[in-house]
Amino acid sequence: MGILEGKVGFVTGGGRGIGRGHCLHLAEQGAAVVVNDVDLTEAQKVADEIAVKGGRAVASDADIGSRKGAQELVSRCVEEFGGVHCAVNNAGIVRDRSFLKMSDEEWESVMRIHASGTFWCAQEAALRMRDQGSGGAIVNTVSAAHMGNFGQTNYGGAKGAIASMTYTWANELSRYGIRVNAISPSGTTRMSASAKGADGKEIEMPFVDPTLNGPLVAFLCSDEASWITGQVFGSGGDRVVLMEQPAYGTGMFRPGGWQVEDLREHMPKFFKNRLEPVGLFKKPYPYYDGVEPPRSK
Numbered sequence: 001m002g003i004l005e006g007k008v009g010f011v012t013g014g015g016r017g018i019g020r021g022h023c024l025h026l027a028e029q030g031a032a033v034v035v036n037d038v039d040l041t042e043a044q045k046v047a048d049e050i051a052v053k054g055g056r057a058v059a060s061d062a063d064i065g066s067r068k069g070a071q072e073l074v075s076r077c078v079e080e081f082g083g084v085h086c087a088v089n090n091a092g093i094v095r096d097r098s099f100l101k102m103s104d105e106e107w108e109s110v111m112r113i114h115a116s117g118t119f120w121c122a123q124e125a126a127l128r129m130r131d132q133g134s135g136g137a138i139v140n141t142v143s144a145a146h147m148g149n150f151g152q153t154n155y156g157g158a159k160g161a162i163a164s165m166t167y168t169w170a171n172e173l174s175r176y177g178i179r180v181n182a183i184s185p186s187g188t189t190r191m192s193a194s195a196k197g198a199d200g201k202e203i204e205m206p207f208v209d210p211t212l213n214g215p216l217v218a219f220l221c222s223d224e225a226s227w228i229t230g231q232v233f234g235s236g237g238d239r240v241v242l243m244e245q246p247a248y249g250t251g252m253f254r255p256g257g258w259q260v261e262d263l264r265e266h267m268p269k270f271f272k273n274r275l276e277p278v279g280l281f282k283k284p285y286p287y288y289d290g291v292e293p294p295r296s297k
């Protein structure tokens with residue numbers, strides 16, 4: 001017997017890549033699954049794959065980048081399977097462009113699908129979980145790009161928002177028995193094919209089976225994880241790694257506060273050689289000699 005027997009879950013963007021793996025593992029553990037994807041053909045293929053193995057699944061092509069789509073998705077869970085207990089927010093797109101060239105459309109479309117889509121789907125699901133009185137689990141999807149990555153103002157910004165929402169909702173929803181966690185997955189997918197390195201150039205990466213994130217998602221959705229909320233785990237490949245959350249680190253303190261003259265004296269003394277690396281590649285801090293405009297010829 002699987003650890004999700006009797007539960008109903010949805011996975012947004014479940015038609016391919018990492019989301020497909022989540023669907024297969026939720027179903028293998030006994031959950032009835034609504035496989036959501038704007039690409040209905042792919043979603044239906046995953047639902048069929050689950051049915052062939054004896055599981056229960058239906059496909060939904062609701063666009064989760066809208067309140068209406070999120071409502072449609074949760075209603076589908078209720079109509080088909082009687083409720084919702086596991087909400088997996090995975091759908092996503094990338095529209096990479098360096099900051100100074102990024103258009104409003106590139107900014108808004110990525111924020112809408114990742115940040116707003118996660119907000120709408122999680123809220124609709126949590127309202128239903130609260131009204132059911134059953135509790136439940138929400139698993140969101142972030143990315144190391146939220147630490148800062150070349151060309152990903154929109155994507156990194158959205159993922160940072162999702163991480164912050166995860167911490168907030170874990171605090172707000174525990175009273176209803178609803179847990180909220182996130183994964184920062186990895187896997188070779190259509191999306192990962194566009195990944196770039198610290199210099200913004202395309203990089204070759206070894207194949208990583210995208211379905212390997214699914215077991216952790218299934219575990220986090222199960223009652224066996226009732227003690228885990230508000231956490232982000234790096235997943236995929238051979239890893240399950242706890243992501244450290246932003247926290248105040250080292251600092252200087254002065255009774256009555258700091259005036260500019262004090263700062264001029266003490267900032268270099270205290271913080272030079274202590275500044276944080278900038279961006280996800282964690283290269284040693286390179287700017288101690290100053291950030292200068294290009295030299296005129």
Ligand SMILES: NC(=O)c1ccc[n+]([C@@H]2O[C@H](COP(=O)([O-])OP(=O)(O)OC[C@H]3O[C@@H](n4cnc5c(N)ncnc54)[C@H](O)[C@@H]3O)[C@@H](O)[C@H]2O)c1
Nearest residue numbers: 013017018037038064065090091092143186187189191192
């Ligand atoms: N692949 C990686 O290594 C990696 C790394 C970090 C984070 N992620 C995250 O994992 C998640 C899945 O990524 P993936 O690599 O599997 O990408 P993918 O492009 O293979 O799959 C994403 C799926 O989301 C669907 N989708 C897009 N917009 C949608 C919408 N409005 N409504 C419903 N479905 C929609 C797409 O049709 C697609 O099937 C994303 O949130 C991504 O940011 C992936």
